Amino acid sequence: MLSLTAVLVAVVCVLIVWIFKPADRSLQKKEREPEARPWVDEDLKDSTDHLHQVQEDEDEWPESEEDVEHIPFSHTRYPEKEMAKRSQEFYELLNKRRSVRFISNEQVPMEVINNVIKAAGTAPSGAHTEPWTFVVVKDPDTKHKIREIIEKEEEINYMKRMGQRWVTDLKKLRTNWVKEYLDTAPVLILIFKQVHGFTASGKKKVHYYNEISVSIACGILLAALQNAGLVTVTTTPLNCGPPLRMLLGRPPHEKLLMLLPVGYPSKEATVPDLKRKALDQIMVTV
Amino acid sequence: MLSLTAVLVAVVCVLIVWIFKPADRSLQKKEREPEARPWVDEDLKDSTDHLHQVQEDEDEWPESEEDVEHIPFSHTRYPEKEMAKRSQEFYELLNKRRSVRFISNEQVPMEVINNVIKAAGTAPSGAHTEPWTFVVVKDPDTKHKIREIIEKEEEINYMKRMGQRWVTDLKKLRTNWVKEYLDTAPVLILIFKQVHGFTASGKKKVHYYNEISVSIACGILLAALQNAGLVTVTTTPLNCGPPLRMLLGRPPHEKLLMLLPVGYPSKEATVPDLKRKALDQIMVTV
Numbered sequence: 316m317l318s319l320t321a322v323l324v325a326v327v328c329v330l331i332v333w334i335f336k337p338a339d340r341s342l343q344k345k346e347r348e349p350e351a352r353p354w355v356d357e358d359l360k361d362s363t364d365h366l367h368q369v370q371e372d373e374d375e376w377p378e379s380e381e382d383v384e385h386i387p388f389s390h391t392r393y394p395e396k397e398m399a400k401r402s403q404e405f406y407e408l409l410n411k412r413r414s415v416r417f418i419s420n421e422q423v424p425m426e427v428i429n430n431v432i433k434a435a436g437t438a439p440s441g442a443h444t445e446p447w448t449f450v451v452v453k454d455p456d457t458k459h460k461i462r463e464i465i466e467k468e469e470e471i472n473y474m475k476r477m478g479q480r481w482v483t484d485l486k487k488l489r490t491n492w493v494k495e496y497l498d499t500a501p502v503l504i505l506i507f508k509q510v511h512g513f514t515a516s517g518k519k520k521v522h523y524y525n526e527i528s529v530s531i532a533c534g535i536l537l538a539a540l541q542n543a544g545l546v547t548v549t550t551t552p553l554n555c556g557p558p559l560r561m562l563l564g565r566p567p568h569e570k571l572l573m574l575l576p577v578g579y580p581s582k583e584a585t586v587p588d589l590k591r592k593a594l595d596q597i598m599v600t601v
Numbered sequence: 602m603l604s605l606t607a608v609l610v611a612v613v614c615v616l617i618v619w620i621f622k623p624a625d626r627s628l629q630k631k632e633r634e635p636e637a638r639p640w641v642d643e644d645l646k647d648s649t650d651h652l653h654q655v656q657e658d659e660d661e662w663p664e665s666e667e668d669v670e671h672i673p674f675s676h677t678r679y680p681e682k683e684m685a686k687r688s689q690e691f692y693e694l695l696n697k698r699r700s701v702r703f704i705s706n707e708q709v710p711m712e713v714i715n716n717v718i719k720a721a722g723t724a725p726s727g728a729h730t731e732p733w734t735f736v737v738v739k740d741p742d743t744k745h746k747i748r749e750i751i752e753k754e755e756e757i758n759y760m761k762r763m764g765q766r767w768v769t770d771l772k773k774l775r776t777n778w779v780k781e782y783l784d785t786a787p788v789l790i791l792i793f794k795q796v797h798g799f800t801a802s803g804k805k806k807v808h809y810y811n812e813i814s815v816s817i818a819c820g821i822l823l824a825a826l827q828n829a830g831l832v833t834v835t836t837t838p839l840n841c842g843p844p845l846r847m848l849l850g851r852p853p854h855e856k857l858l859m860l861l862p863v864g865y866p867s868k869e870a871t872v873p874d875l876k877r878k879a880l881d882q883i884m885v886t887v
Contacts, residue, residue, distance in 0.1 A: 385871040388701055392865065393830040395710050402716035402829040409723040409821065415674055424681050429880060430688035436883045437695040438820060439835040445878050452887045524837055527816045527858070531835070534724060534820020535695065543688040544679040549725040549817070551810055563887060572813070579678065585671040592731050594715060597722045601738045601849060 409538060410591070415546035417584035418500040418576055423545060428502055428577070431539035438532035441523035446509040447532050450563050453502055460562055461505075462497035465552045465574075469494070472553060496548070500576035504547075505559065506533055507569040529572050540577060546584075547575040695824060696877070701832040703870035704786040704862055709831060714788055714863070717825035724818035727809035732795040733818050736849050739788055746848055747791075748783035751838045751860075755780070758839060782834070786862035790833075791845065792819055793855040815858050826863060832870075833861040 393401060432449045440446055452458055469492035497503065508529040512520040522528075533549075540547055552559070556571035679687060718735045726732055738744055755778035783789065794815040798806040808814075819835075826833055838845070842857035 383873040383875060386874045388699060388703075388832075388866055388870040388872045389697075390832065390866050390870075391697065391830055395713075398710060398713045398829045398831075399716070402713045402720070402825060405825050405828045406716050406720040406723070409720050409825075411675075411677065412723060412725075413674060414725050417674075424684060427681075427684045427688045429884070430685070430692050432884050433880055434688070434692040434695050436877060436880070437692070437698060439698075439700050439823070441837075443875050445883065447883055449884045450887060451884060454887050457887050526812070527819075527837065530813045530816030531820035531823065533813075534817035534822075535824050536820075537725070537817065538821050538824045539688060539691050539695075542691045543684045544677055545684075546674075546676065551727075551813065563885075580674050580676050584674040584676075586674045587669040588672045589669060589729050591722060594719055594722070597731065597733055598715070598718050598735045598737060599849075601736060601740050601743050 409541055412537065412541040413546075413586045414548040415580050415584055415586060416496055416548050417581040418496045418546065418578040419581040420499045420501060421579050422501045423578055427543050427545070428504075431536055431543060431545075432504070434539040435532045435536035438528065438535050440528035440532075441525065444509075444512060444520075444522045444525070444528070446512065446522040446525040447529045448507040448509065448565065448569055449536075450505040450507065450565065451502055452505065452563075455498075457562070458498055458500075458503055461503060461559060461574075462494055464558045464562065465494055465497065465555050466492055468552065468554050496576045499581070500578045502577045504536070504575045504577055505563065505571060506536075506573045506575070507560070507565055508572045509569050511568050526572065533573050533575075536575070540575075545577055546580045547577045550574045550576075695827055698823065698827040699832075699872045700834040701866050701870055701872060702782055702834050703867040704782045704832065704864040705867040706785045706787060707865050708787045709864055713829050713831070714790075717822055717829060717831075718790070720825040721818045721822035724814065724821050726814035726818075727811065730795075730798060730806075730808045730811070730814070732798065732808040732811040733815045734793040734795065734851065734855055735822075736791040736793065736851065737788055738791065738849070741784075743848070744786075744789055745784055747789060747845060747860075748780055750844045750848065751780055751783060751841050752778055754838065754840050782862045785867070786864045788863045790822070790861045790863055791849065791857060792822075792859045792861070793846070793851055794858045795855050797854050812858065819859050819861075822861070826861075831863055832866045833863045836860045836862075 428451060432451070435449065436445065436447070438447075452461065473492050506529060508525045509522055510525055511522050514520045537547065537549065551573055552571070559571050559574075560567075560569060714737060718737070721735065722731065722733070724733075738747065759778050792815060794811045795808055796811055797808050800806045823833065823835065837859055838857070845857050845860075846853075846855060
């Protein structure tokens with residue numbers, strides 16, 4: 316009788332602790348997030364999907380290129396002198412690119428926007444999944460709604476940080492979260508990465524390295540814009556992905572990676588007088 | 602006496618479960634990783650650093666541009682017709698780019714390599730941190746050591762998967778992990794992202810969005826290579842980052858993002874007959 320009671324008590328205790336210990340942990344986690352912003356978690360997931368998927372999601376398999384016919388590669392080769400000249404001129408063109416935050420409201424030709432996005436779409440991607448969607452926003456009302464969503468989040472970001480770090484002139488800080496270019500730029504390009512796709516049978520198809528692939532496409536897009544004589548500034552609106560996704564009616568497997576306001580510079584446009592690192596600071600030869 | 606024993610047993614059980622439950626979990630985790638590859642964890646960390654840093658590392662603050670002088674932005678504007686022509690030609694040039702796995706051992710002019718890396722270095726980066734290191738490997742011995750590291754890991758990746766999914770012709774699979782181009786290509790460019798930098802006083806300085814920034818730089822690098830008439834294939838050798846980093850003597854805050862073998866295509870080079878998505882499949886207008 317004595318030992319039976321002890322065993323019973325022991326079993327009950329083990330069960331109670333087993334059940335409540337993890338529950339207790341998840342409670343602690345919740346307490347750290349003061350505000351109810353259900354999509355924040357979802358947004359943060361964005362950054363962790365590519366390498367971990369490769370490791371964990373072993374049910375999936377990248378599309379094999381083995382079934383695709385291989386054809387001879389046709390190549391344009393330039394004489395060495397011309398290679399040197401072309402590469403020098405390309406560098407000089409791109410070295411004039413600056414992030415411009417003062418964008419005129421003048422319209423830009425849509426043919427050019429189509430061409431720069433077609434250029435971005437030539438980027439390589441993991442297993443040729445082409446995991447990108449470029450949403451081109453020209454409608455003034457939608458642009459303004461985008462501005463409202465981003466400025467609200469930016470204000471939260473700045474105010475939170477300010478509270479922790481220093482108390483300073485609010486007006487000075489305000490210039491950091493007021494994004495006038497979201498209204499004035501004739502075109503906003505929102506670049507979404509598709510974190511997975513679908514097979515013919517509707518099953519999830521992993522998009523390996525989707526963030527890297529879409530960022531490469533954005534690099535080509537920036538080069539194409541500069542080549543066409545348009546300006547932009549590379550922005551990654553923190554925590555704004557899901558509300559912007561919902562505003563634009565994009566599906567849940569598409570996550571916002573970048574937002575580029577595109578246009579001509581306004582007449583009074585200025586840029587910070589920053590320098591770039593020299594070649595020997597970024598390149599090592601072995 | 603009865604209740605005292607019961608209480609004692611209860612306390613002991615609670616303690617035992619409390620102590621061993623987490624231990625048990627970490628054991629389970631270890632069992633899933635059969636081999637001792639201490640750097641695998643480190644490598645996987647690479648993918649999670651950028652957005653989480655912004656949220657979690659609130660001790661740090663991106664470099665402010667407020668102290669930098671602002672200067673007028675000088676801009677080259679083309680007539681609309683020329684914009685259309687330039688953007689069309691740029692698209693056509695890049696649309697000829699293909700991932701080429703058959704690279705000749707012919708040397709390429711280093712002046713061109715310098716120029717394409719200078720072009721990549723014009724990419725924008727979070728808070729202008731320029732968090733990239735381009736390691737250009739020409740030395741045949743180092744190239745061969747790189748090949749050995751990568752082929753060993755690739756073999757593990759393929760064999761592991763094969764065991765789980767199917768048993769098939771080993772020779773056919775072998776073409777997937779044998780990377781001859783790592784020996785034959787005259788130049789390998791290994792692109793490292795600096796996940797943090799250092800302040801003047803030696804403190805860690807967060808590099809916000811370093812992976813996105815460096816991937817953008819790689820996009821520009823790919824465009825620059827295509828513009829110069831050189832070919833490459835975009836590779837992201839899984840789990841090879843740390844051993845390659847150590848081989849090349851790069852510091853721990855630099856993580857391998859990409860490896861590009863660069864050269865001219867070999868005469869018998871083929872490419873899979875893949876098509877790209879049409880504009881209306883990648884672009885949405887609002």
